[in-house]
Amino acid sequence: MNSSSVTLLASGNSLGAYIPAMHLHTYLQDRGVRTDVHVLENLYHEEIRCKINSTKKAFHADFSVALMGHKLAKPVDSSLDEEVVQRLLHTWVCDGVSSFAVFTGFWLPVLERYKTMAQTPLDIQLIRLDACDTPSFKVHKSLYPDYDNVWLYEPSRFSPDSYIASDERGLLPYPQRTGRILIHGGGWGIGTYAATISELRQLGYLLDVIVYDPSEVEENDGSTRYFGTDASWSPWSRNAQGQHSFPPMNQYVRENSILRTVPLRDYSVYTDLMRNCAAIISKPGGATLNDSLSYGIPFVMLEPFGDHELQNSNYWESCGFGIRFAEWKALDYSEQHLEEMYRRLLKQRSKINHLGRKTYAAENSSYV
Numbered sequence: 001m002n003s004s005s006v007t008l009l010a011s012g013n014s015l016g017a018y019i020p021a022m023h024l025h026t027y028l029q030d031r032g033v034r035t036d037v038h039v040l041e042n043l044y045h046e047e048i049r050c051k052i053n054s055t056k057k058a059f060h061a062d063f064s065v066a067l068m069g070h071k072l073a074k075p076v077d078s079s080l081d082e083e084v085v086q087r088l089l090h091t092w093v094c095d096g097v098s099s100f101a102v103f104t105g106f107w108l109p110v111l112e113r114y115k116t117m118a119q120t121p122l123d124i125q126l127i128r129l130d131a132c133d134t135p136s137f138k139v140h141k142s143l144y145p146d147y148d149n150v151w152l153y154e155p156s157r158f159s160p161d162s163y164i165a166s167d168e169r170g171l172l173p174y175p176q177r178t179g180r181i182l183i184h185g186g187g188w189g190i191g192t193y194a195a196t197i198s199e200l201r202q203l204g205y206l207l208d209v210i211v212y213d214p215s216e217v218e219e220n221d222g223s224t225r226y227f228g229t230d231a232s233w234s235p236w237s238r239n240a241q242g243q244h245s246f247p248p249m250n251q252y253v254r255e256n257s258i259l260r261t262v263p264l265r266d267y268s269v270y271t272d273l274m275r276n277c278a279a280i281i282s283k284p285g286g287a288t289l290n291d292s293l294s295y296g297i298p299f300v301m302l303e304p305f306g307d308h309e310l311q312n313s314n315y316w317e318s319c320g321f322g323i324r325f326a327e328w329k330a331l332d333y334s335e336q337h338l339e340e341m342y343r344r345l346l347k348q349r350s351k352i353n354h355l356g357r358k359t360y361a362a363e364n365s366s367y368v
Helices: 019-029 046-050 052-061 063-071 082-095 105-117 193-201 267-276 286-295 307-319 325-330 335-349 356-358
Strands: 004-012 033-039 099-102 124-130 146-150 179-185 207-210 225-228 251-255 258-263 279-282 300-302 322-326
Touching: 004 019, 019 033, 019 286, 019 356, 063 082, 082 105, 099 105, 179 193, 193 207, 193 279, 251 267, 267 286, 279 286, 286 300, 286 307, 286 335, 300 307, 300 325, 307 322, 322 335
Parallel strands: 004 033, 004 099, 099 124, 124 146, 179 207, 179 279, 207 225, 279 300, 300 322
Antiparallel strands: 225 251, 251 258
16 A cells, blocks of 8 residues: 555454554554544444443453354444445545555445445555454455455464554563563453452562453552553544544552542553563453564463454464463463563564555655
């Protein structure tokens, strides 16, 4: 793709299809490329959109419910508000929109319609952040082969091709890091991550925990820090400037049973926290693989959410960038193994480019 304007098609339902899009948006805008971010849920009927938060709570509360919901994934066509879809397509036609980066397969039916209406050649790239089809692409197997599929983690080759971040800063040397371990359950706060927290706290590890809800924050022990997305934020809402944004993040401190909320300055404070950590513990979602590669973070992987995350886990382990939590525990939580993973991540990062530099070269010299 060679364009001075790129339309990024994301989803707020999964932050794994939102945060990487926002990183690419930030990266390209900083280099003079115009970008426009659209979130799929803004095309939904309002009553459908309102049900998403209750679904998230159910998935967070019971991982088995989340796994069942994953198996029942289906196209979202019936959730779309036809009037809103037509308005968006008309806007694209009028603006001559031609270059797209697509972060979820659920956008494909909308793009199929746009292909019949567009008056200029289209360059549509499907950004594949997992080692195999996610549910959003799996339900559109008949459509996606006709598009340009950009695999960051080519399933047949255990060598990641590129990464996505807001910038191209190099990795922080491992000895200079704080030694803290980051633990989270992805954008929906699901999986078995909560069970590892008390286990590692008892062993004296310095932990940074991303909570789904502030009620999960425990009494301050001097070594465990808690962070989370501000509850007022929604990925399908726009800010005062009419733009989608990174989630505002808070640090939470509970002392004498009183919870205190400290807003972080901006999202870069959270990415700096990731740059500094010694390892990340989470389920193996595609966006977390990207964090691992972007910031050189050894990945200790928990139980996967669906077959695509199982394949992600196998892939990252084969690359030597990650290890399953049970295996790391059997190795007595080996710090040596973590540092070896960091060295392999460092070597890989030195051989590849940012997806924005590699794929979205702008026509103006300030970017090239």
